[in-house]
Amino acid sequence: MNNPSIDDVADAAGVHRSTVSRAFSRPEAVRTETREHVLRIAADLGYSMSPVARALRSKSSRLVPLIVPDITNPFFSELARTTAAAAETRGYHVILCITNGDADQTAGYLSAMQAMYSPFGVVAPSTKIDLDALARYGVENRVVVLDRVEDDPTIPTVTVDSGEGIALALEHLMSLGHRAIAYAPGIVGTHTAQDRWDAFRRTALVHGLSPTVLQPAPGNEVSAGIVDQWLQHDPRPTAIIASNDLIAFALISELGSRGVAVPRDVSIIGFDGLDFGARFNPRLTSVRQPIAEMGRIAIELGDKLLFGEQSAHIVLRPTLLLRSSTQEPSR
Amino acid sequence: MNNPSIDDVADAAGVHRSTVSRAFSRPEAVRTETREHVLRIAADLGYSMSPVARALRSKSSRLVPLIVPDITNPFFSELARTTAAAAETRGYHVILCITNGDADQTAGYLSAMQAMYSPFGVVAPSTKIDLDALARYGVENRVVVLDRVEDDPTIPTVTVDSGEGIALALEHLMSLGHRAIAYAPGIVGTHTAQDRWDAFRRTALVHGLSPTVLQPAPGNEVSAGIVDQWLQHDPRPTAIIASNDLIAFALISELGSRGVAVPRDVSIIGFDGLDFGARFNPRLTSVRQPIAEMGRIAIELGDKLLFGEQSAHIVLRPTLLLRSSTQEPSR
């Protein structure tokens, strides 16, 4: 027989199908002897429950949408990896939802999530825009928001302390002797970018530095624009904090193509601490976000949501990842 | 009313639920007038079909597993992006399945795929091992294999012509004046790696070159091992073809940390043509695989499988992506 159903198991075990059902989903509600017998027969028959039938009847599946703007961004792909791993560990399956930062797509995924009876979803939003869609579906649904502080305290969030990260970067550069330190915000509009920008400004002032920001002229390619700004600045900053690793990579590439070497001519520190940074040229010093924990905690929070637990707001601490893209200023 | 069911629509439209069902799934089997009326009412009510109930009854869902060894590898993440986009276009949803190259995990995903009534799956296997799992689950005829030539001709495949890609790389380097050209195979065991290796050997001989292979000593870190080999070689190769972009990145990083500059001291060409290569330092010249097409075609082939079409074997042609990591040899 090909795909044994619950009735096949019930018949073979000489019990009713409700007993088989209970043996799997509420083992404590079945006499030990019966349960073991049923599970044995089920194993012999190679039975496995139909998630589809279960979802239809119980109105709850194990399909967890992971909503990200762009999976080719290594931050999100590392996040996807850790989230998917944590999900599988707990018997969930991750549905990959790539929005390209488009609110309509996000909305579409959220409604698909309802239709699939997803127990909860994990959202790593790019911009404010995604969250409007959330507001429409998210509150009635169950959603965990990553890397984004949310106004609504009922939505659980997992974030990393931007202020601490920026302070780590700044203090590292200062300890190397840098004083003219610039910040490269990159593409604006994302909430985390804004957080880091603010933190830079604040922290620089605290340390008595004048906060230089390398804002590319609009219309330019971002990294080219930042390098232009850097070249024009007087005094020219001896170190740059990039708002994320991707910006740092692009910046170093652009500098390289103009004959400026990192860290010889200028130190660069990123923000994310992507594994890939260890294979960049030069190896990228960065503020490391605990991405593996973020994924795991997101799934745990979602899981807890099901048991009616209070929504939590977890703030993780970044660490410094010392590699080869920073050194003492040459002057 | 919250989630209107098919019966709600039927009642509101004054027809039977079978008619509503047909209006959606086999429109041509319903009189135009009736169909338009039904669809209108359905839209008014905000009705959308329950994919779960449909899957249970029809034994077919729109959930397509995408099975990859590692999503943080940019080749696979770009593939995931294009595949997911193509899937959504046709009303499929991609389930992200990350195997870490583990056969058990692959097997688990394949059986989950059956349980979810997936119409087909897309597999980008890492090693031979993944395919054994495929065979065991008897889902051979519901799977599209990417980037891997399969022995069984009934399995549809999408691949890129390795021979042509290697020839493109070799001829590019030769046209620059290189004669001492080495190949860096990187991690072995994957089928495509083997293909490219063979192609290099063959093509080098055709061009009258002696095929130098930079095989890292076992136990070493791969990129360090390759660089060691390169340093020891006499005459020292003036150019290296990396078996994929990731190896090229790691190689350039390792060379950089030893004071060897690319392309000044040695030219490097990758294989994949990842978007990210444009942000590397230096910008990476590479053999470009048409990743967007691979994803799209994979979904199309899967789609066709459902209509009982013959399984196809699509071979795509690579192109040369000229950037900044190659130049004339200095000597």
Next chain:
DNA sequence: TTGAAAGCGTTACCAG
């Protein structure tokens, strides 16, 4: 602790 019956929201099949 177990059994029986009634759905969950669809589609397949057979009549008309």
Next chain:
DNA sequence: CTGGTAACGCTTTCAA
């Protein structure tokens, strides 16, 4: 072309 009936495989009452 449309309507009715019976499933799909499970969970959830409610009774025993």
